[in-house]
Amino acid sequence: MKNEGIVSAIVGSTFFAIPYLGLAVPFAPALAIGVAAFGATELIFKGSKKIDSLKETNKPLYDRLESASKDNSYILSMIPKIDDDEVKQDLKEIHETTFRIINVIAKNPEKESSISNFFDYYLPVLVKIVGRYDEIENQNLSSKDSKKFIKSTALMIKEVNDAFRNILSSLYQAEIVDADAEMKVFNQMLKADGFNDKDLLVKEDEDE
Numbered sequence: 001m002k003n004e005g006i007v008s009a010i011v012g013s014t015f016f017a018i019p020y021l022g023l024a025v026p027f028a029p030a031l032a033i034g035v036a037a038f039g040a041t042e043l044i045f046k047g048s049k050k051i052d053s054l055k056e057t058n059k060p061l062y063d064r065l066e067s068a069s070k071d072n073s074y075i076l077s078m079i080p081k082i083d084d085d086e087v088k089q090d091l092k093e094i095h096e097t098t099f100r101i102i103n104v105i106a107k108n109p110e111k112e113s114s115i116s117n118f119f120d121y122y123l124p125v126l127v128k129i130v131g132r133y134d135e136i137e138n139q140n141l142s143s144k145d146s147k148k149f150i151k152s153t154a155l156m157i158k159e160v161n162d163a164f165r166n167i168l169s170s171l172y173q174a175e176i177v178d179a180d181a182e183m184k185v186f187n188q189m190l191k192a193d194g195f196n197d198k199d200l201l202v203k204e205d206e207d208e
């Protein structure tokens with residue numbers, strides 16, 4: 001446990017030092033990157049324990065989640081290298097969402113088949129796109145094609161951010177439906193027994 005904390009601190013310090021000292025990023029943004037890296041590393045250690053438990057019971061799923069975790073770590077490592085602040089923020093959110101998706105599948109292997117494209121296609125292709133974006137961005141090219149590529153790729157990354165959040169939401173949809181049904185029954189029983197005369201549930205038109 002202590003070793004994990006030390007590693008997290010080293011990662012956080014490195015992600016602060018490289019932008020601040022090596023890339024001349026202002027102190028506050030560099031510190032934010034370092035803190036985010038520290039927190040992400042802590043979460044990775046916790047998530048790794050859940051994935052490790054599958055090594056003996058479900059090796060194919062273990063291998064898939066390990067590969068996804070490596071891809072997600074790569075995305076995290078690319079954030080300090082990106083110049084565009086909006087792209088950085090999108091990648092941070094993508095990293096956090098991906099981590100949560102991996103953890104959900106680690107705890108609920110039966111959900112894996114519903115988002116198989118996430119592991120087989122979406123995440124690996126995103127890794128390639130981020131790498132190419134960083135390469136082109138750092139060349140500081142002024143051609144029309146390069147500027148078009150940077151702009152279109154930044155937009156795609158933003159759309160991927162929204163799509164990944166939708167994937168995470170879809171994994172919880174069944175639980176939301178079940179919980180909603182339980183609350184309706186609970187509310188009806190309270191009213192039937194005379195303990196409550198109000199409708200505790202929010203109407204759909206009130207929620208819109």
